[in-house]
Amino acid sequence: xxxxxxxxxxxxxxxxxxxxxxxxxxxxxxxxxxxxxxxxxxxxxxxxxxxxxxxxxxxxxxxxxxxxxxxxxxxxxxxxxxxxxxxxxxxxxxxxxxxxxxxxxxxxxxxxxxxxxxxxxxxxxxxxxxxxxxxxxxxxxxxxxxxxxxxxxxxxxxxxxxxxxxxxxxxxxxxxxxxxxxxxxxxxxxxxxxxxxxxxxxxxxxxxxxxxxxxxxxxxxxxxxxxxxxxxxxxxxxxxxxxxxxxxxxxxxxxxxxxxxxxxxxxxxxxxxxxxxxxxxxxxxxxxxxxxxxxxxxxxxxxxxxxxxxxxxxxxxxxxxxxxxx
Amino acid sequence: xxxxxxxxxxxxxxxxxxxxxxxxxxxxxxxxxxxxxxxxxxxxxxxxxxxxxxxxxxxxxxxxxxxxxxxxxxxxxxxxxxxxxxxxxxxxxxxxxxxxxxxxxxxxxxxxxxxxxxxxxxxxxxxxxxxxxxxxxxxxxxxxxxxxxxxxxxxxxxxxxxxxxxxxxxxxxxxxxxxxxxxxxxxxxxxxxxxxxxxxxxxxxxxxxxxxxxxxxxxxxxxxxxxxxxxxxxxxxxxxxxxxxxxxxxxxxxxxxxxxxxxxxxxxxxxxxxxxxxxxxxxxxxxxxxxxxxxxxxxxxxxxxxxxxxxxxxxxxxxxxxxxxxxxxxxxxxxxxxxxxxxxxxxxxxxxxxx
Numbered sequence: 178x179x180x181x182x183x184x185x186x187x188x189x190x191x192x193x194x195x196x197x198x199x200x201x202x203x204x205x206x207x208x209x210x211x212x213x214x215x216x217x218x219x220x221x222x223x224x225x226x227x228x229x230x231x232x233x234x235x236x237x238x239x240x241x242x243x244x245x246x247x248x249x250x251x252x253x254x255x256x257x258x259x260x261x262x263x264x265x266x267x268x269x270x271x272x273x274x275x276x277x278x279x280x281x282x283x284x285x286x287x288x289x290x291x292x293x294x295x296x297x298x299x300x301x302x303x304x305x306x307x308x309x310x311x312x313x314x315x316x317x318x319x320x321x322x323x324x325x326x327x328x329x330x331x332x333x334x335x336x337x338x339x340x341x342x343x344x345x346x347x348x349x350x351x352x353x354x355x356x357x358x359x360x361x362x363x364x365x366x367x368x369x370x371x372x373x374x375x376x377x378x379x380x381x382x383x384x385x386x387x388x389x390x391x392x393x394x395x396x397x398x399x400x401x402x403x404x405x406x407x408x409x410x411x412x413x414x415x416x417x418x419x420x421x422x423x424x425x426x427x428x429x430x431x432x433x434x435x436x437x438x439x440x441x442x443x444x445x446x447x448x449x450x451x452x453x454x455x456x457x458x459x460x461x462x463x464x465x466x467x468x469x470x471x472x473x474x475x476x477x478x479x480x481x482x483x484x485x486x487x488x489x490x491x492x493x494x495x496x497x498x499x500x501x502x503x
Numbered sequence: 504x505x506x507x508x509x510x511x512x513x514x515x516x517x518x519x520x521x522x523x524x525x526x527x528x529x530x531x532x533x534x535x536x537x538x539x540x541x542x543x544x545x546x547x548x549x550x551x552x553x554x555x556x557x558x559x560x561x562x563x564x565x566x567x568x569x570x571x572x573x574x575x576x577x578x579x580x581x582x583x584x585x586x587x588x589x590x591x592x593x594x595x596x597x598x599x600x601x602x603x604x605x606x607x608x609x610x611x612x613x614x615x616x617x618x619x620x621x622x623x624x625x626x627x628x629x630x631x632x633x634x635x636x637x638x639x640x641x642x643x644x645x646x647x648x649x650x651x652x653x654x655x656x657x658x659x660x661x662x663x664x665x666x667x668x669x670x671x672x673x674x675x676x677x678x679x680x681x682x683x684x685x686x687x688x689x690x691x692x693x694x695x696x697x698x699x700x701x702x703x704x705x706x707x708x709x710x711x712x713x714x715x716x717x718x719x720x721x722x723x724x725x726x727x728x729x730x731x732x733x734x735x736x737x738x739x740x741x742x743x744x745x746x747x748x749x750x751x752x753x754x755x756x757x758x759x760x761x762x763x764x765x766x767x768x769x770x771x772x773x774x775x776x777x778x779x780x781x782x783x784x785x786x787x788x789x790x791x792x793x794x795x796x797x798x799x800x801x802x803x804x805x806x807x808x809x810x811x812x813x814x815x816x817x818x819x820x821x822x823x824x825x826x827x828x829x830x831x832x833x834x835x836x837x838x839x840x841x842x843x844x845x846x847x848x849x850x851x852x853x854x855x856x857x858x
Contacts, residue, residue: 329842335708336835353689484686491679
C-alpha cells in the first residue's frame, strides 16, 4: 500500500517535471520537450529546453527535496509540528551571512555564498534550538524564538541593504526565493552538499523513529541520543544552507510536506523521509509552474507562491484542536 | 497567565488623595515618580537630539531657541528642521507603546504586541503597494499604510477567533499571516525600479529622516483624541486582566471596553506607522520595561507611553550618531535591540515557567 503510494508519487513527480519544462512564457509542445532534452540543435525550442527549463527543473528538484527533508527531520528532532527551517530563522541566518559576504567581503560567486550560507544556517539553527528550550521546547516557544531571531536578522539585512545600493540590487531578487536564475554551474555546486544531506537524512530514519518515543525509551532501545541529535542538526544545516544559497529563502515547504506525508504513511520515519523526498519537489515545482502561469509573461517567484499556499496551511494547523491547547 | 502574575504581586503602598467635595484619586507614588522621571528623560533626549547633527548646537542654545531667543540661523534649523523630527519620534514612540500595552493586556500575553502579530507587515504591504504599483506620494503611502495595518489587524483577529481569542493562538496566527505578507512585500520589492526599491526598503525599516510639520499635525490630532480616551479606560482594562467574568461582576462593560480599546490600539499603531514606517519592537518592549520599572501590575498605560517615547528618541540618537558618517534609520537600531530583547524575554519567561 505504502509502496504503491510511493510509486504514484514518483509518477506525479515525473508529470510535474514535464510540466515544468513545457510550461512558461513560451509553451513548448511535448514532442519538442523530448527532442530538446536529448538533442541540442542549438536553435529554437531546443535552446530554451536545454539551457533554461531543464536546469531550472533540476534545481527545483534538488532544492525541493532538500527543504522537505529538512522540515521532516526538524519536526522529528524537536517533536514539534510547527518546526520548519524558514519559520525557525535558519533561512534568515543563511541570508544574513550571504548579505554580509556580498556587502563586506565582496563575494560574488555562488561557491563563495555557499560556505557563508552554511555558517549562518548552522549558527542560527543551534541558537534557536537552544533558545527554544532544546528538548523541552514547546511549539510556541520554538516559533517565537525563530520569529525573534528572524526579526533581528532582517533588521540587520535591511541595514546592510540601505547602506549599499549595489547589494540591494543583487539581494532583492535573492531574498524573495526564486528558481529563475538556475544554471548547470549552480546545480553542480550545491548538488554534492544536498546529496550528502539526503543520504544522512535517510540513514537517520531509524534512530529518529526511536527518538519519537521519548528519550528514555530511545535510550533503552539502544539509540545514541546525542549522536543522532548532532547528525540531525548537521543534516538540516547542510540541506537548508545549500538550498538557501542556491535560490534564496523559501518558506513553508518543510512545514507542509511532512504533515501531508504523515496522513498517508503514519508516523514511521522510514516511510516519511522517502515520501518527503519525492513529494516536496512536486510541491516546489508545481508552485514554480503556477508562478510562471498566473502573471504571464512576467512571473511570480516561487518563494511568494509557497508562502501564499503555506500561510493558510500553517494557520489551519494552529487552529486545530490539539494545537489550541498549547 | 498574566492574571496569575497580578495575584502574585504583593500589596503595595497606594495612596488616595481625597478632596473635601468627596472626590478621590488613587495615586501610586512609584508609578507617578517613574512617569515624571521618564518625561524628564524624554525632554532631555529631545534637547540633545535637536542639538546634534551636522551643525551642532549646545543644549543651552537649543532651549533658548525653543523659547524664542535664538539666532535666526539656529531658529530655522531648530524649529523647521529638527523639532518636527523629534516631535514625530516622540509621538510615534508613545502611540506604538500605548497600542502595545493595550494588545498585551487584552491578549494577556507579553508577546501579543502589534509588531509580532503582523500589523507592521500589513502596513508595509499597503505602503509598498502605494509606492510600487501606484507610484504614490507621501500621502498615498501613509494612507496605504493605515489601510493595510487596519485590514491585517481585523483579519488576524478574525482568524484567531474560535470561541474567544486565545492568547497564543493570536500570536501564532499572527506569525503565519506575517510570513505571507513578508512574501508579498518581497515580491513588490522585485517589481520596483531600483530607486523605488531603495525608497521602499527605507520605509520598511522605519525612519524619521526628513519628517516635518506635515507629519506632526495628524499625529498630534490623533493622540489628542485617543490618548485621553485610552487612559480613561485604564482601570476597566486592569479589571479585564482578571478575566471576563470577574470584570463583569465588578461592573465593567466587558465587550464595549474591549472594542473601544482594540479600535484605539489599531488606529494608534496604523497612524504611527503611516508617519514613520513600521518601527520594530517599540510596541513590544516599552510596556514590558514600564511594568518592570514601575513594579506595578496591570497595563501601566501612562508609564508605557512615556517609556515608548524615550526608547524611540534614544534609538534615533544612537542610529544617527553611533555609526560615524553614515546615518542609519531608527528602525535598524530598534529592530536589532528589540529582537535581542525578545530573545531575552523568551529565556526569562521560560526560566519562570510561564511559557
